[in-house]
Amino acid sequence: MTDVSQARRAAGTGGTMGKWVKERGLLLANAALFIAFFGGMVLSGAASYSEDQLAHGQPAVSVLQYLGTGAFVEATFENWESEFLQMGMYVLLTVFLFQKGSSESKPMGRAAPQDEDPRPAKFRPSTPWPVRRGGWVLKLYEHSLSIMFLLLFLMSFVLHAVGGSADYNDDQQAHGQPTVTVLGYLATSRFWFESFQNWQSEFLAVAVLVGASVYLREKGSPESKPVAEPHYETGA
Known part of the structure; x- marks a missing residue:
């Protein structure tokens, strides 16, 4: 050569x-x-x-x-749990709810491409297999994004409880107090404090993004409307 x-x-x-x-x-x-x-x-x-x-x-x-410590497992999945909850809920809420003027909302008063029924679509080689397969496979595929986030949230929720209970029991034993099971840990205020302190911040961030995108812009970002777009225009 x-x-x-x-x-x-x-x-x-x-x-x-x-x-x-x-x-x-x-x-x-x-x-x-x-x-x-x-x-x-x-x-x-x-x-x-x-x-x-x-x-x-x-x-x-x-x-x-x-x-291998409960502290690591708890700290990791406590945070993942809130992230997956936030994204999953956001995906679902944007199906039904609107925010006038926000780039994060579907347009108001006109059809959105995301609402189109895939069943009468003309199939191409690049059409996703579940769409071509149809039936219950397509029904699941239509909601596969929210299902994925739900499963990831549930996995993280369980691992948060497992790791948190192990860490909690270490503290209890160090102070000569009785330990708890994983289910027992779910009944403690500590578990719910760990969850709520993360959940609230995630939805605050989403609310700020939805509201701020009505009036503020970021040139070049698909999360923003075009810079010259009026505030009342809804959708990207």
């Missing part, structure tokens, strides 16, 4: 990779930020947990040991 051919192939490979990254940039950026911040949470959480252990005359833990 000539040097020119090798250079062309390398350029083509680089172009293909660049296109692949560009087409998935938003997902990749958020995944990278998640990994970075999750790593920071693990490292700082292990350090904080070890400080508490030493303050109570207990041995410090390694990062790997920290991953």
